[in-house]
Amino acid sequence: MAGGLLLIWDEGVFQVxxxxxxxxxxxxxxxxxKTNFRCAFCLVYGAHGREAKRGVWEELSYVAGLCQIPFCFLGDFNEILQxxxxxxxxxxxxxxxxxxEWVRDIQLIDLPLTDRKYTWFRGHSCSRIDRVMVNVEWTEVFPDIRIKGGPRGLSDHCPVIMELTRVTGPPRPFRSLDAWFTHEGFLRMVKDEWRSLGETQFPCKLRALAIxxxxxxxxxxxxxxxxxxxxEEELTKLDNSVSDGVYDGTTEARRKALVSFCSKWYIRxxxxxxxxSRSKHAANMDRNTRYFHNIASARRRNNRIDALMLHGRLVRNQARIKGAIRGFYKDLYRQEYVPRIGIRDGLVKCIHRDEAEALEVMPTDEEIKEAVWDCESSKAPGSDGFNMNFIKKCWDDIGPEFTAAVMGFFQSAKLPKDVNVTWVTLAPNLKVQRR
Known part of the structure; x- marks a missing residue:
């Protein structure tokens, strides 16, 4: 640390x-x-000895507790996490x-580096010891926060650049939400829309309903x-009015209504x-919205592809990245040669007549419902965005129009070519006739 530490900022961007x-x-x-976001930045240069490192971490814990606001630690920590x-x-x-253990105790989130593995180089040695860590409150305000490395130049270290701007990507695909069913008029709206779509094929009706x-x-x-x-602001105003001596039946009724509205929206x-969040522990967790928000935001950050190595060159242009990925999978799944194999070649074993008839038996209403209820509610096996919870809720609540459409879809003599895999792979014991 011969050169010391230097922390600079633009007063037009950050008021200290x-x-x-x-x-x-x-x-x-x-x-x-720009956002009126109150926060703190802490530039760190970690110690080398084990005891000295402990002392630095204790000081940082004290500073974070002193500020009690969204916090960002950044710099060279001289230590790895994994x-x-x-x-x-x-x-x-x-x-x-x-x-x-210190990162876990102070509840920090180590932001992933998007375009490289290491930030420090010396000879054959490479490590990621430069990092940016923020607390959960920070990610709530900037869910799309990300970091990337800059050119190293003559230094042993790569500069680490943090971007707080929102990343614009393609439109998000449709996904049914379980919280919709807490709205009093939701099922009625779905029922009316379903009836208005007429006798259209079931997959087509789902696509139209999604719009x-x-x-x-x-x-x-x-x-x-x-x-x-x-x-919450309205509740605060009512509390202030009561403190000033203004209280009547209207005030009490207004407060009860606001508390009821808040309760509904907290649950939603x-x-x-x-x-x-798609958390595997969601069913056993307490009501901790911040925890699930953090998981969902972290998954979005980790799944985003900011750069891709193409033919030895690092490409950041999103259009070129999409084209390269699309071309890769086209080549991967393209079948250049189709072997002609007949039944007489001995590769297909003849089955008995009773087995053949059993395969062609139409599924009963009970079998179809059992297959639907056997699926996990949060799963959406197909690409239409409707999870199985949506199907189960609408099965009984919308009425015979929806149920008949599901039954008719499975019991039809011929399945449409664009059938969604949700309805073909519901359960292994569900038989669907194909012609």
Whole structure:
């Protein structure tokens, strides 16, 4: 650390009102002017010895507790978090395990590096010791936050660049939400739309219904946080009125209504983020919306492809990346030669007549319903975006129109070519006749 630490900022972007410093860290607390987001940045240069590292981590824990706001640690920590962070490593050293425990205790999220594995190079040695870590409150405001490495130049280290701007991607595919069923008019709306679609084929009706559900979602479920904030502000105003001595029957009725609205939207928000997180522990977890929000945001960050190596060159253009991925899978699944194999070649074993008849028996209503209910509610095996919870809810609540459509689809003599795999692979014991 011969050169020391330097932390600079643009006052037009970040207004600082508090400064803290230690031997191996600098911290500023203030407000991002564009979003009015109050936060703190702490630049770190980690120690080399194990005992010295412990001292630095204790100081950082104290600073984070002192600020009590969304926090961002960034810099050279001189330590790895996992074996993959160091080339050739097979296990974590004791100091690395302690660093990992400190990150977990202080509840920090280590942001993944999107375009490279390591940030420090010396000879044949490579490690990822430069990192950016934020707390959950930070990711709630900037769910699309990401970091990437800059050119190393003459230094041993790559600069780490953090981007807070929202990444615009393609339109998100349709997905049915379990929280919709908490709305009093949802099933009635679905029933009316289903009837208005007439006698169209079942997969076509689902596609048409998805268009209406997108619009309904925008009208009734968009901006859940803003709705909750508005209700909470109204409750605060009522509390202030009561404190000033203004209280009557109207005030009490208004408060009960607002509390009821808040309760509904808290439940909807929890259900939404549980579903988005796809957490395997969701059924056994307490109502912790922040936890599920963090899982969903982390999965989006990790699944995003910001750069791709094509023919030895790093490509960041999204159009070229999409074209390369599409071309790869076209070549992968293209069948250049179709072997002609007949029954007489001995590869197909003849089955008995009773087995053949059993394969062609139409599934009964009971078998179809059993197959549907045997599927996990959160799963959507097909690409139409409707999970099995949506089908189960509509099965009984919408009425015979929906049930008859499902039954008729399975019991039809001929399946349409564009049939969604949701309805073909419901359960292994469900027989569907094909001609």
């Amino acid at each position: 009102d508090q400064r803290y410093k230690g031997e191996r860290w600098l911290c500023v607390e203030g407000v991002l002017t 074996v993959e962070d160091r080339k050739g490593a097979t296990s974590l050293m004791a100091s690395s395990e302690e660093f990992k 209406q559900l997108r619009q309904w979602h925008k009208d009734n479920f968009r901006d859940m946080d803003k709705r909750l904030m508005r209700f 928000k929890e259900m939404h983020w549980k579903q988005m």
